Amino acid sequence: MMLERAAVVAMWTVTAAVVLTLLAPLAVTLAVSVSASSVFNLPPPALSSRWYERMLRLRELWPAVRLSVGIAAVSTVISLGLGTLCAIAVTRGTFPGKTALVTFMVSPLMMPGLVVGVALLQFLREIGLRDAYLSLLIGHVVITLPYVTRTVLASLSLFDFTLVEAARTLGCSHPRALVKVMVPVLAPAFLTSGLFAFLASMDNYPISIFLVDARHKTLPILMLQYLEENPDPTIAAISSGLVLMTIVVLLIADRLVGLRRLADF
Amino acid sequence: MSTAPASLSARADLVLAPPRRRLQPVALLALPGAGYLALAFAAPLALLLMASVISEGRPTLAGYRTFLADPFSWTVMANTIRSAGLITLICLVAGYPAAFALARAAGLLQAALLAALVLPLSVGVVVKAFAWTILLRSDGVVNRALVGLGAVDAPVRLLFTESGLVLGAVNVFLPFMVLPIFSVVKLIDPRLLDAAATLGSSPLHRFFRVTLPLTMPGVIAGVAFVFSMSVSMYVIPTLLMGDRFKTLSVLIARSFLFMRDRSVGSTASVMLLLIAVAVVVASALLTRRWQPSR
Amino acid sequence: MPGGAAYLDVIDVAKWFRETPVIEGLDLQVRAGEFVSLLGPSGCGKTTLLRIVAGLLAADRGRVRLDGADLTRVPAHKRNVGVVFQSYALFPHLTVADNVAFGLKARGTPRAEIDATVARVLALVRLADHGARSVFALSGGQQQRIAVARALAVRPKLLLLDEPLSALDRKLRETMRMELQHLLRDLGITAIFVTHDQDEALVMSDRVAVMNAGRIEQFDTPATVYTRPATPFVLDFVGMSTRLRGTVAGVDGNEVVVDTAAGRVRAPGRAAPGAAVLVAVRPENVRLGAPRNGENALELKVRDLVFLGSKTFLHFHAPDGDQAVAELPASGERRAPGDQVTASFDVGATLVYPAP
Numbered sequence: 001m002m003l004e005r006a007a008v009v010a011m012w013t014v015t016a017a018v019v020l021t022l023l024a025p026l027a028v029t030l031a032v033s034v035s036a037s038s039v040f041n042l043p044p045p046a047l048s049s050r051w052y053e054r055m056l057r058l059r060e061l062w063p064a065v066r067l068s069v070g071i072a073a074v075s076t077v078i079s080l081g082l083g084t085l086c087a088i089a090v091t092r093g094t095f096p097g098k099t100a101l102v103t104f105m106v107s108p109l110m111m112p113g114l115v116v117g118v119a120l121l122q123f124l125r126e127i128g129l130r131d132a133y134l135s136l137l138i139g140h141v142v143i144t145l146p147y148v149t150r151t152v153l154a155s156l157s158l159f160d161f162t163l164v165e166a167a168r169t170l171g172c173s174h175p176r177a178l179v180k181v182m183v184p185v186l187a188p189a190f191l192t193s194g195l196f197a198f199l200a201s202m203d204n205y206p207i208s209i210f211l212v213d214a215r216h217k218t219l220p221i222l223m224l225q226y227l228e229e230n231p232d233p234t235i236a237a238i239s240s241g242l243v244l245m246t247i248v249v250l251l252i253a254d255r256l257v258g259l260r261r262l263a264d265f
Numbered sequence: 266m267s268t269a270p271a272s273l274s275a276r277a278d279l280v281l282a283p284p285r286r287r288l289q290p291v292a293l294l295a296l297p298g299a300g301y302l303a304l305a306f307a308a309p310l311a312l313l314l315m316a317s318v319i320s321e322g323r324p325t326l327a328g329y330r331t332f333l334a335d336p337f338s339w340t341v342m343a344n345t346i347r348s349a350g351l352i353t354l355i356c357l358v359a360g361y362p363a364a365f366a367l368a369r370a371a372g373l374l375q376a377a378l379l380a381a382l383v384l385p386l387s388v389g390v391v392v393k394a395f396a397w398t399i400l401l402r403s404d405g406v407v408n409r410a411l412v413g414l415g416a417v418d419a420p421v422r423l424l425f426t427e428s429g430l431v432l433g434a435v436n437v438f439l440p441f442m443v444l445p446i447f448s449v450v451k452l453i454d455p456r457l458l459d460a461a462a463t464l465g466s467s468p469l470h471r472f473f474r475v476t477l478p479l480t481m482p483g484v485i486a487g488v489a490f491v492f493s494m495s496v497s498m499y500v501i502p503t504l505l506m507g508d509r510f511k512t513l514s515v516l517i518a519r520s521f522l523f524m525r526d527r528s529v530g531s532t533a534s535v536m537l538l539l540i541a542v543a544v545v546v547a548s549a550l551l552t553r554r555w556q557p558s559r
Numbered sequence: 560m561p562g563g564a565a566y567l568d569v570i571d572v573a574k575w576f577r578e579t580p581v582i583e584g585l586d587l588q589v590r591a592g593e594f595v596s597l598l599g600p601s602g603c604g605k606t607t608l609l610r611i612v613a614g615l616l617a618a619d620r621g622r623v624r625l626d627g628a629d630l631t632r633v634p635a636h637k638r639n640v641g642v643v644f645q646s647y648a649l650f651p652h653l654t655v656a657d658n659v660a661f662g663l664k665a666r667g668t669p670r671a672e673i674d675a676t677v678a679r680v681l682a683l684v685r686l687a688d689h690g691a692r693s694v695f696a697l698s699g700g701q702q703q704r705i706a707v708a709r710a711l712a713v714r715p716k717l718l719l720l721d722e723p724l725s726a727l728d729r730k731l732r733e734t735m736r737m738e739l740q741h742l743l744r745d746l747g748i749t750a751i752f753v754t755h756d757q758d759e760a761l762v763m764s765d766r767v768a769v770m771n772a773g774r775i776e777q778f779d780t781p782a783t784v785y786t787r788p789a790t791p792f793v794l795d796f797v798g799m800s801t802r803l804r805g806t807v808a809g810v811d812g813n814e815v816v817v818d819t820a821a822g823r824v825r826a827p828g829r830a831a832p833g834a835a836v837l838v839a840v841r842p843e844n845v846r847l848g849a850p851r852n853g854e855n856a857l858e859l860k861v862r863d864l865v866f867l868g869s870k871t872f873l874h875f876h877a878p879d880g881d882q883a884v885a886e887l888p889a890s891g892e893r894r895a896p897g898d899q900v901t902a903s904f905d906v907g908a909t910l911v912y913p914a915p
Contacts, residue, residue, distance in 0.1 A: 004468045015366035018359050018443070019381045021436050024406070025396035026385055032399065040399050042406065086298035093292035101299060103549045108306055110489060111541050112497035114517045115313070115534040116306065122316070123309035142306045145298060154448065195383070203389045205500050206514075209522065223391045224500070239392035246387030250380055259376040459615050460648035462635040464662030465713055471636075474661070478652045555652075 026243060033236035040233070051237040058234065060222060068219040071133075072201035075140035076148075076194055082141075083148030083193070084186070091156045102153065109146040113206025116142065121210040132216035139207045144197035151196070155189035188257040195249060202242070310538065317531045332532040342536065345512040348427060348502075349495035352434045353442075356491045359435070360442035361484070367443065368450040382440045390437060394504040397433035398424060401505070407432070430505045437501060438494055442487040449483030481555035489548035493541050513537045565624075566591035566749055567612070567717055572621030574607055581607050582773040585621070589717075589751065594743060596760035597753045599770035600796070605753045608770075609719050612751070614638045626716055636665075641715030645722045647706040649694040655705055656681070656690035662713035680708045683742060700731045707739065711746065718743065718750040724759065736763055757797050761785065769793045791837055791912050799872070800839045801883040801902075803857075804914060807834045815911060820878050821857040826909035835914035840904045842872060842886035847894070850903040859883050861898040875902075 033051055035044030086105060090098055124135050167177035205220045212221055223235050318324055332338045367378050400406050401423040408420040423429040461471045499514040513533050520530025565588035574582040582604045589595050597605040610616035612623055614635030622631045630638050650658050656677050663673045681687045684704040703723055724732045740763050743750050754760055760767045761781040768778040777789040788794040805819035807830045815830045817838050824838055850856040859875035875883035885902055
C-alpha cells in the first residue's frame with residue numbers, strides 16, 4: 001500500500017517537473033517579447049511592446065511568414081489526402097508487406113533532416129527542377145506525410161466498419177456512406193495530424209535550408225539568420241505570435257472534438 | 266477463423282493479418298502515398314548512397330576509409346550517439362510516468378496537460394533553443410533554482426556544455442516520448458488488471474507483468490522517435506553548443522553549407538543515415554516481438 | 560445439497576454511485592460447495608455485488624466474510640476469490656499456458672509445480688495441446704474455457720462468474736453450461752454465477768438469487784423460485800405466467816376469493832376484502848376445458864399461438880397490463896386465434912400477490 005502511494009506521488013511529481021520544463025521556454029519567450037530591454041534579461045526591467053512593433057515593420061518577415069504558412073498549409077492538405085488513402089488501404093486491404101509499408105511511410109520522421117535535404121536537393125537538380133517553391137513543397141510533403149499516416153492509421157484501425165455498412169443499408173451510396181460515417185470519426189485524427197504536420201512544416205530547418213534560395217526564405221531560416229546577425233527580442237515577438245495562433249487553434253480543436261482526442265499520436 | 270469478442274477484434278495488430286490471394290482494389294489506394302515517398306524520399310537517399318561509393322565514375326570506398334581512419338570522425342560519432350542515448354534515456358524516465366499521469370488525469374486537468382505537451386511544439390525549435398540559452402545562463406532561472414534548492418553552492422556552467430545541450434534537447438523531444446506511450450496506455454483494458462488482481466497479483470506484480478509489457482509498443486515507438494530525432498538534431502546543438510561539440514549533423518551542415526569540400530559531408534551523411542535506418546529496423550523488429558499478435 | 564454454515568457471508572452490503580443506490584442492505588449466505596446464481600435484469604446490481612465480493616470494489620457499508628475470515632478490508636489480490644469475466648480478460652501478450660500459469664507465478668509457485676498444474680488444468684477443460692498458442696488463435700468457446708482454467712489453477716476458495724456464457728451461441732452455451740457445472744461439482748468449488756438468462760440459472764444452480772434494483776427478492780432452489788415466486792417481479796422474470804389484476808371479494812378460510820375481468824378465482828393466501836391484488840398461474844398448470852373438482856376457471860379468447868416444437872403456447876386477450884398464457888402439449892387439440900375457451904387450473908397452483 002505504501003509502495004503504491006509512493007509510486008503515485010513520484011508519478012505526479014515527475015509529471016509536474018515535465019510540465020514545468022515544457023512550459024519554461026514558452027514563458028521565457030513571452031517574457032522576453034514584452035521586455036523593454038534589448039538585452040535578454042529576466043525578469044524584464046520594464047514592459048514594452050516595441051518588439052511587436054518592430055516585428056510588424058520588418059520587411060523580410062512577412063514574405064517569409066507567407067511562404068512558411070503557405071507551404072505548411074498546402075503540404076498538410078496534400079499529406080492528409082495521401083496519408084488517409086494509404087491508411088484506408090492498410091486497414092481495409094489485405095496484401096503482403098503491410099508492416100513494411102507502414103514502417104516506410106512513417107520513416108521520414110526518423111531520418112536526419114539534413115541528409116534528406118541534401119539528397120533531395122541533389123536529386124531535384126539532377127532532374128532539372130530549380131524552382132524553390134516547388135522544391136520546398138516537395139520536401140515538406142515528405143516531412144508531413146508520416147504524421148498523417150501514423151495518426152489516421154491508428155484511428156482507422158479502431159474504427160468499426162460495420163457502421164459504414166449500416167449507412168449503406170439505410171440508403172447511402174458507398175462513397176457517401178464513407179464520408180458521412182467515417183469523417184466525423186476521423187475528424188480528431190485529421191485535426192491532430194494536421195496540427196502536428198503543420199507545426200512540423202512551419203518549424204522545419206534542416207530540409208528547408210537546402211531548398212531555399214535568396215528570394216524564398218522560410219520563417220525558421222529567417223529567424224536563425226536574424227538571431228545570428230542582430231539578436232534582439234523581435235524573434236521572441238514573432239514566436240509569441242505563433243504561440244498565440246496555436247492557442248487559438250487548440251481552443252477551436254477543443255470545441256470541435258475535445259482536446260483529449262488530440263493526443264492520438 | 267476465430268469468433269473472438271468484439272473488443273479483441275478492434276486492434277491495430279489484427280489489421281495486419283496474413284495475406285489472401287487476390288489483390289483488392291482498395292490496396293491500390295496506398296499507391297499515391299507510397300509512390301510519392303518512393304520518388305521524393307527513397308530515391309534521392311538511394312542516389313546519395315550510390316554517389317558516396319562512386320568517385321570519378323568508379324566504385325570506391327575511399328571516402329569511407331578516410332573517414333573511418335580519422336579519430337576525429339569517431340569522436341564525432343561517439344558524441345552523436347552518446348548525447349542521443351542520454352537524451353533518450355532521460356526522456357524515457359521522465360516521459361513514462363508523465364504518460365500515465367496524462368492517462369489518469371480527467372477532464373480539465375487532462376486537457377491542460379495535453380495543451381502543455383502540444384503548445385511548446387508551436388514555439389519553433391529556433392526560438393526554443395534560444396530561450397534555453399537564456400535559461401541556462403549563469404544568472405538564468407535554472408542556475409538560480411539549483412542554488413536556491415541547495416543542490417549546488419555556486420552557479421554551474423551549463424551553456425555550451427553537453428549537460429545544457431541534453432537539457433535543451435530533452436525539452437524539445439519530450440512530447441514525442443510521452444504521446445506515443447500515452448496513446449498505448451489509454452488502450453489498456455482495466456479489466457486485465459482486475460483479472461490479474463483476482464489471480465493473486467499484487468499491484469507491483471501487476472505493473473511489471475501486465476502493464477509494462479502492454480506499453481512496450483508505445484515505449485519502442487517513443488524511444489525510436491526521440492533517439493532518431495536526437496541523433497539528427499542540428500539547430501539545438503548549433504545554438505546551445507556552437508562549434509565546441511561536433512555531432513554528425515553539425516559536421517554535415519558545415520561541409521555542405523560552409524565549406525567547399527563535400528566528401529566529408531557525403532560520408533557523414535551516409536553514416537548518419539545508416540544509424541537512422543538501424544533505429545527504424547530495430548524498432549520495427551522489436552515492435553513485432555512485443556505486439557500481441559496471432 | 561451440500562450442507563454447512565455460511566461459507567460466504569455477505570452482510571448488509573450497500574453501494575452508492577453518486578447519490579444513486581445501486582445495492583441496498585443486501586444479505587447473502589452461500590454454503591460450501593454450492594452453485595448459486597445471481598439472476599436479474601441489467602442494472603440490478605448483480606455485477607456490482609460480484610465486484611464487491613471479489614474485492615475489486617469497496618462497499619459503502621456492510622461486510623464480506625469467506626470461510627470464517629473477514630475480507631471486507633482485504634485487497635483483491637489477497638482474497639483468493641477467482642473471477643471469470645464476461646469478456647474473459649485473457650492477457651493478450653501471453654500464450655494460453657502463460658495465461659493459465661499467471662496466478663501461480665504471482666504466488667511464487669515453483670516451476671515444476673506450475674507446469675504440472677497448468678497441464679492438469681488444461682486437460683480438465685480439454686485444451687491440453689493449446690498451451691503454446693496465442694489467445695487470439697482461440698475460438699470464443701475455447702477462450703471461455705481458458706478463462707475458467709486460469710481462475711481454477713490457483714484453487715480459489717470461491718469462484719465468481721460474470722455472465723461468462725453470454726458471448727457464445729446457443730448450442731455452445733448449452734454444452735458449456737453442462738461442462739462448467741460438472742467441472743465445478745467435481746472440484747467441489749463454491750461458485751456464484753451472474754446471469755440475466757433465467758434458463759441458465761434454473762438449469763445450473765443449487766439455489767437462485769433473483770435480484771431487482773439492488774435487492775434480492777427471492778433466494779431459493781430453482782424449483783421453488785419457479786413454482787412459488789415470492790413477488791410479482793420474480794413471477795415475471797422467471798418463466799411465463801398468466802397475470803391478472805383483481806379485487807378481493809372475500810376470504811374463505813385459508814383462501815381468498817378474487818374477482819378478475821375474466822372470472823372469479825380462488826387462491827391460497829390472505830388478503831383483506833376489497834384489496835387490489837394480482838392473481839397468477841403458470842401456463843403448464845392451465846388446462847383447456849370445463850373446470851373439475853373445484854378448479855378455478857377463466858373465460859378467455861385466443862389471441863396468438865406460439866409454436867416451440869415440443870409445446871405450443873396460447874396467448875389470450877387480456878386487459879391492458881394483464882396477460883394470460885396457457886401451454887398446450889403437442890398432442891393437444893388445435894386452436895385458432897379468435898377461439899373462445901375456458902381455461903381451468905388447480906386452486907393450489909394459483910398465486911396471489913398484493914398489487915404493486
